[in-house]
Amino acid sequence: MTIDDLADRLKGYLPPEEVQAVRRAYYYAEQAHFDQRRSSGEPYVTHPLMVAHILANIHMDYESLIAALLHDVIEDTRVTKEAVAQQFGESVASLVDGVTKLTQIPFSSKAEAQAENFRKMVMAMALDIRVIIVKLADRLHNMRTLGALRRDKKVRIARETLEIYAPIAHRLGINTFRLELEELSFQAIYPMRAERIRRAIASTRGHRKEVVKKIQQVIQQRLEDEGIVGRVIGREKHLWSIYSKMRERKKSFKEIMDVYGFRIITDNVDNTYRALGVVHNLYKPVEDRFKDYIAIPKANGYQSLHTSLIGMNGIPIEVQIRTRDMEEMANKGIASHWLYKAGKTDKPIGGVNQDRTRQWVKGLLEMQRHAGNSLEFIEHVKDDLFPDEIYIFTPKGEIMTLPVGATPVDFAYFVHTDIGNACVACRVDRRLAPLSQALRSGQTVEIITAPGARPNLAWLNFITTARARSAVHHFLKNQQVSESVTLGKRLLERALVHFDAALEDVQEHTMHKVLQDLGYQQQQDLLEAIGLGTQMAYVIARKLLGLVETETQAVASRHTLAIRGTEGMVTTYARCCYPLPGDPIIGHISSGRGIVIHREQCPNLNEVRQDPEKCTPVHWAEDIDRYFPVALRVELANQKGNIAQLATIATELDANLEQINTDEKDAHLSIINLIVSVQNRIHLAQLMKKIRKLTQVHRIVRR
Incomplete structure (x- = not known):
């Protein structure tokens, strides 16, 4: 194929001046890639020329064709984006830049580089969807010419194509691209299976x-x-x-x-x-x-x-x-039918398909904003591609397309992130239904929201769409940061009290030096690290006060940290000893988890109990209004209705039976292990006293 062949094909649907502009772009690319060759030994310019041929087959506009011819000049030659803009206009320069890889930035792994390049391309797609069409044509020609590469490189490129680019071609409805990308990827990854x-x-x-x-x-x-x-x-x-x-x-x-x-x-x-x-x-x-x-x-x-x-x-x-x-x-x-307004090449005359695509790209951008890094983002994108679909109606009769297995929570996030975050209940076909229920095509879903509501960690067990999962992760991550900062501040203030000091007394230059030494940008980052347990409040307090590291004597603590039960994700309660309000307790500072509350006599803390860097004194606040789980072991005679009686007693005393495991001790006795939610030790004592009164109960103990 030559530039003349391409020009002959373009004459069938483009005006002469646009065909001439494409010719000029070819000669520009030929000069830029003058001394470069492909792995196969061919002149490099044959690749952009073939990419332009692929786009000509689907009648893409002349700007896309010019971008195809120039798509490697910024990445592989000394030509800059500004030079391309000067020669061919801003629109073409933006298209070329959107397809260009991030080659100047060092990445820790190939996967991170691929993910970050894809993330950059999504940002460019939001401004001009033609970026991805040029990229798909580029990938298609690369797949056609994989033969000259090493086996491992072939497989890596083919897998990325099969997981990302073929599904994107499907998502954009470009079936001719999708089918060929899938076939070529299959042959590269599994050559023997394909041949058979x-x-x-x-x-x-x-x-x-x-x-x-x-x-x-x-x-x-x-x-x-x-x-x-x-x-x-x-x-x-x-x-x-x-x-x-x-x-x-x-x-x-x-x-x-x-x-x-x-x-x-x-x-x-x-x-x-x-x-x-x-x-x-x-x-x-x-x-x-x-x-x-x-x-x-x-x-x-x-x-x-x-x-x-x-x-x-x-x-x-x-x-x-x-x-x-x-x-x-x-x-x-x-x-198909890629039409542009006369003299304006920034926006296509939209059909329904273009509108759907813009909505999809908008969803990708939202996921991109919520993702913690490019690798997390690309995993969400993979989940989002190639779903089997169901059709759900809004209360106003509008149709929403969701993947099979989607739940009302997925639907809520599909409508809007704020609706998903504030979702508390739903009606399916006008009846109240569980948020975890899988939806079916044709159902009408209404979301009930409440001010102040927030996503639940348990939603991650049943939501299916990448958009909902990404939004929930983002919310919970931000919530954890906020809670970590609050807890970190309380821990640091309590540690400073050890030395008769307070956080507000610390000089600004001292704080700045400590932050610099530890590699933090601002005070909030340090407080978050303390709250998560990756930095020890006791050690930071000593640094802020300029105490030498060898000093071992500390002023006895006159203040302990109050636990209210509402600290959120950065304060957890140990499942080995199940502490309750009323129990003497101690806080174990666990890296990445914040504070884990144990009962004071918990044997799991024997090794670290006296270490101020790993344990911190805590006490229960007086105004606690929540339930805590506790483990009980009940030995009782074998007879029908045992579990029903235990459940009835729990209900009567406003306790919540969370888990029951039964084990036979011998032919006459059974052992029932219970997890029950109660308010405090007094509430537990009342429950145990009532269970003990049952005639078949031999023994009940707290585990």
């Missing part, structure tokens, strides 16, 4: 060809008899599709190949539904295997009717019915 499936297909092709031709003729004839304008074609199965189905559905090659696929292309929407009636009259439809993606398009804008039938001699048939425009959309997705 290819041979198996070749060996069955003769018989299949006959069956396909026969069914095709029957359907075509019936359409003509009914006066429906339509074309019937047999659908080829792709290697990756066959392999994926064999693996996921645990089916043999023969079972997968026994299903015959056909596509009917009609001239208008009315005829798609008429054609559906024809095939349903011709062959018996399979119950629950009909999908109407015309009335309710997929998230990527894909529209078609899907139905499964039992054909002649019991042969399973899958049929897709769509219009010519829908076929174009299915193959080219957002790249």
Whole structure:
């Protein structure tokens, strides 16, 4: 392929001045890459030229083609973004910069570099979606020319393509790109499996060809008899599709190949539904295997009717019915009909598909803001791609597309992050329902919010969408930071009291020096570290007061830290001894977890009990109003209704039975281990006293 071949192809849909601009970009790229060669030994400029050819095949605009020709000049040559902007305009320069990798920044791993480059590209996509279309064409040509690379590099690039770029092509509806990216990735990662499936297909092709031709003729004839304008074609199965189905559905090659696929292309929407009636009259439809993606398009804008039938001699048939425009959309997705306003190249004339894509990119940006780092972000993106979909109605009748398994919490975050954060309950089809309930297509969901409500850590056990998971993680992370700072301040103030000092007495220059020595930017960072247990309050107090490290004598503590039970995530209660208000307690400073509260006599603290850097004196505050778990062991005679009686007593005394485990001691006695939530030691004593009165109870002890 040469620049002349490309220009001839472009003349079919671009005006002469735009074709000339593309030519000029080619010569600019040729000069910039003059002395560079690809791994295969070819001149480097052949790569950007082929990327432009790929984009020309889907009729992309001239700016995208220029960006394709120049997409490596900023990264691999001395040409700057400013130079590209001066020659070809800001829009082209932004496209080129969006595709350019971050090569000047050192990364600790290849995975981090890939993730950070993808993150940068998402930011550019938000301004111009053409960035990702150019990048997909670039990746497609790289996949076509993997042969010259080492095996390990081939596999790494192919895996990234299969996990990220092929799903993105699917998400944008560019089916032609997706299928080829999947096929090439499969062949690079599993060459022997791909070859074996290819041979198996070749060996069955003769018989299949006959069956396909026969069914095709029957359907075509019936359409003509009914006066429906339509074309019937047999659908080829792709290697990756066959392999994926064999693996996921645990089916043999023969079972997968026994299903015959056909596509009917009609001239208008009315005829798609008429054609559906024809095939349903011709062959018996399979119950629950009909999908109407015309009335309710997929998230990527894909529209078609899907139905499964039992054909002649019991042969399973899958049929897709769509219009010519829908076929174009299915193959080219957002790249189809890429039109621009005259003289304005910043915004495409939007169809529904462009709007959906902008919504998706907006969701990616939200995830990007919430992610702690680029690796976390790319994991959320992977979760977000390629979902099976359900369709949920809002109370106003609007349709929302969510992945299969989504819950009302996922729905709430899909509507808006603030609604998700404030969600407390929901109605599904006008009835109150659990927030953890998996939704089904066609249900109407209403979210109930409350001021001051906040996400629950338990939501992470059932939410399925990357957007919801990312938002909950972000909220909880910020909440933990806030709580850590508060706790850290209390711990440091208490440590300073050891030396008859207070935090407000510490000089600003002293604080600045300590922060500098420890590598913190500001006081809040240090307090957070103390709250999380990664820095010891006692040690920091000594540094702030300029005490020498060898000093071992400290003024006896006159103040201990009050525990109220509302400290949040940075104060936890040990599951080895289950402390309750009323118990003498001690705080163990655990790195990364904050303070863990133990009973004073807990044997697990024997080794660190006297270490002021690892343990801190604490006491229960007087105004505690919450429940705490406690473990009980009950030995009682074997008889029916034991557990029911224990549950009844707990309910009567306003205690909450959280967990029950039963073990048989011998033929006559059982041991029941309980986890019960109570308010304090007095509440526990009342509960144990009432249980002890049961005639079958031999012994009850607190574990």
